[in-house]
Amino acid sequence: MDGKAGEKRALTGNEAIARGFYEAGGVVASSYPGSPTVEILEKTKVYEEIYGEFSTNEKVALEVGIGGSFSGARAMVSMKHVGVNIAADPLMTFTLTPTNGGFLLVTGDDPGLASSQNEQDNRVLGKFAHLGILDPSDSQEAKDYTKKALEISEHFEIPMLLRITSRLCHSRSVVVLEDRQEVKSKGINRSKEKFCMIPPGSRRAQMFMKERLQKLEEYAYDTELNTLEEKQGSDTLLITSGLVYYNLKEVEPEASIWKLGLVYPISKKRAKEITSQYKRIIVIEEMMPFIENELKLMGIECEGKKYFEYTGELDVPDIEEGLYQAGLLKNKPEGSKRFVETVSRPPLFCTGCPHRPTFDILKKSKAKVVVGDIGCYSLAALFPFEQSNSIISMGASIGMTKGIRKAMSLTKEEEPLVTVIGDGTFFHSGLPTFVNLLHQKKDNENMTFIVLDNRTTAMTGGQHNGSSGLYNERDDMRVGIKTLLETMGFDRIKEINQYDYKAAEKLFKEEIAYEGLSIIVVNGPCALRYNLEKPYFYVDPKICISCRACIRTNCPPLRMIEYEGIEKLKSSIDKDMCVGCSVCAQVCPVNAIKSSKASEKEGE
Numbered sequence: 001m002d003g004k005a006g007e008k009r010a011l012t013g014n015e016a017i018a019r020g021f022y023e024a025g026g027v028v029a030s031s032y033p034g035s036p037t038v039e040i041l042e043k044t045k046v047y048e049e050i051y052g053e054f055s056t057n058e059k060v061a062l063e064v065g066i067g068g069s070f071s072g073a074r075a076m077v078s079m080k081h082v083g084v085n086i087a088a089d090p091l092m093t094f095t096l097t098p099t100n101g102g103f104l105l106v107t108g109d110d111p112g113l114a115s116s117q118n119e120q121d122n123r124v125l126g127k128f129a130h131l132g133i134l135d136p137s138d139s140q141e142a143k144d145y146t147k148k149a150l151e152i153s154e155h156f157e158i159p160m161l162l163r164i165t166s167r168l169c170h171s172r173s174v175v176v177l178e179d180r181q182e183v184k185s186k187g188i189n190r191s192k193e194k195f196c197m198i199p200p201g202s203r204r205a206q207m208f209m210k211e212r213l214q215k216l217e218e219y220a221y222d223t224e225l226n227t228l229e230e231k232q233g234s235d236t237l238l239i240t241s242g243l244v245y246y247n248l249k250e251v252e253p254e255a256s257i258w259k260l261g262l263v264y265p266i267s268k269k270r271a272k273e274i275t276s277q278y279k280r281i282i283v284i285e286e287m288m289p290f291i292e293n294e295l296k297l298m299g300i301e302c303e304g305k306k307y308f309e310y311t312g313e314l315d316v317p318d319i320e321e322g323l324y325q326a327g328l329l330k331n332k333p334e335g336s337k338r339f340v341e342t343v344s345r346p347p348l349f350c351t352g353c354p355h356r357p358t359f360d361i362l363k364k365s366k367a368k369v370v371v372g373d374i375g376c377y378s379l380a381a382l383f384p385f386e387q388s389n390s391i392i393s394m395g396a397s398i399g400m401t402k403g404i405r406k407a408m409s410l411t412k413e414e415e416p417l418v419t420v421i422g423d424g425t426f427f428h429s430g431l432p433t434f435v436n437l438l439h440q441k442k443d444n445e446n447m448t449f450i451v452l453d454n455r456t457t458a459m460t461g462g463q464h465n466g467s468s469g470l471y472n473e474r475d476d477m478r479v480g481i482k483t484l485l486e487t488m489g490f491d492r493i494k495e496i497n498q499y500d501y502k503a504a505e506k507l508f509k510e511e512i513a514y515e516g517l518s519i520i521v522v523n524g525p526c527a528l529r530y531n532l533e534k535p536y537f538y539v540d541p542k543i544c545i546s547c548r549a550c551i552r553t554n555c556p557p558l559r560m561i562e563y564e565g566i567e568k569l570k571s572s573i574d575k576d577m578c579v580g581c582s583v584c585a586q587v588c589p590v591n592a593i594k595s596s597k598a599s600e601k602e603g604e
């Protein structure tokens with residue numbers, strides 16, 4: 001992003017963080033794509049002063065970032081909240097070591113589960129890992145805190161966590177740009193005692209880690225990151241942080257507000273000084289009672305979750321309701337949300353999505369147990385396909401299938417198991433679980449693994465992954481999944497074009513019936529990422545028998561309509577939406593669906 005010092009821009013929280021890292025003289029940035037933070041790395045990568053990569057998973061991304069800091073440069077690693085669980089192994093030891101170059105981990109928490117499998121409050125994880133935690137309230141703060149976090153990290157030699165929530169990641173507010181400040185690399189610190197975490201050095205490091213947090217708590221006493229807004233005559237103090245601050249301000253409460261930018265550690269001395277001036281202390285925060293618990297641990301009496309939900313976002317009406325319950329608002333709020341209600345749209349596979357035929361075939365195959373995984377194919381759990389009996393976390397389907405199979409074998413249940421996993425998930429964490437399948441493998445264990453290889457991380461907007469280079473010559477990752485699995489030692493692997501409906505249907509039937517472990521790699525380019533756009537298809541209403549087989553594939557351009565002079569409803573295709581994948585034509589029993597290209601030729 002261009003922009004000179006002093007210019008004002010309306011940036012999303014994600015864009016502001018990327019800009020902040022650039023201005024702070026950041027050098028190494030890594031991530032794994034996941035909503036709500038995926039744009040941070042995308043925007044960071046545009047600066048040529050920064051090396052940026054989407055790594056194969058969050059643990060690897062963190063390791064790349066740790067390497068950047070170890071080299072003496074400023075590093076930033078961004079991921080969605082559940083990604084920090086994947087990265088937790090190196091993180092818990094990294095926080096024992098001092099940072100060399102400034103280090104920032106950005107976590108995108110998702111109150112309300114807008115696009116996640118769970119809702120977790122990573123302030124808790126941050127404290128568990130002994131990180132200092134900053135919680136910005138708008139895009140300007142997101143940028144400023146990114147820079148501040150790197151400074152603090154270098155000054156106190158502590159890795160920092162910037163916790164941002166979905167709404168802030170994606171909403172825009174005005175940000176004043178500044179120039180980049182080049183920060184000279186400190187060079188690699190070769191101190192084994194500091195950076196080799198083996199006893200007895202690691203025991204000493206634990207003490208050092210605690211000392212650093214104590215120093216950061218002293219810094220928190222009068223940091224400008226925390227602000228007190230005093231209301232004359234008020235005996236109530238409201239304590240808050242993050243985006244909730246602006247929602248609270250809209251309510252215009254008759255109370256003082258202590259806004260925390262540095263939410264961990266909180267200065268005990270400062271907290272006692274401020275809270276002792278008030279009769280009532282109420283903490284307003286999304287998700288866990290994090291600040292509330294910190295204050296209670298200090299012996300400060302306060303309320304909070306008594307009036308506010310543990311889950312979801314705290315919008316203005318939620319805050320009004322909570323403050324009314326607490327007796328701080330005299331009039332009962334109207335109760336209705338002030339926001340304009342939007343028309344709800346059921347989640348749907350995209351037009352021409354290569355996964356659609358796979359799940360249509362699975363639905364017809366009557367496979368009773370389909371173990372699903374994380375990716376856009378999670379949509380198969382919903383109507384109309386309803387072909388996923390479980391979705392837990394990235395790559396979990398493979399290990400779970402083994403557990404289900406082993407248990408069923410002992411109880412003599414013979415139901416065939418079908419498992420789906422996308423290519424992004426396969427490279428993220430599916431690989432070790434595939435290796436594990438070879439351990440104590442029995443020939444008669446019926447498991448069919450379908451690897452959906454659309455060669456992109458589609459759900460988050462089409463970032464690359466291990467096999468993207470097979471479609472995109474500018475991408476240097478060209479790992480063939482079938483070859484890789486063969487090299488591992490799997491001996492029954494079939495490959496099929498996802499759009500070849502009839503051939504895929506036959507193959508699925510054979511492999512599901514096969515008494516043993518088989519793998520099908522289904523190839524088909526993501527229709528959005530690779531701009532699949534072939535000549536459109538159309539319906540000849542005179543041939544159509546209204547059987548609705550095409551409609552049941554659920555491709556958005558298809559619908560039943562009235563044609564002039566024809567009594568019954570017949571199928572029709574919106575040609576502007578159709579990307580010409582041909583799947584509907586393949587399921588039509590009477591060849592009523594034709595390619596516009598073929599008919600052009602016929603007319604020639």
Ligand code: SF4
Pocket residue numbers: 351352536537553555556557558573577578579580581582583584585
């Ligand atoms: S050819 Fe049929 S299935 Fe494929 S995009 Fe067009 S309408 Fe959808």
Ligand code: SF4
Pocket residue numbers: 539543544545546547548549550551570571587588589590591592593
């Ligand atoms: S599958 Fe063929 S016959 Fe059946 S509704 Fe669609 S176009 Fe008509």
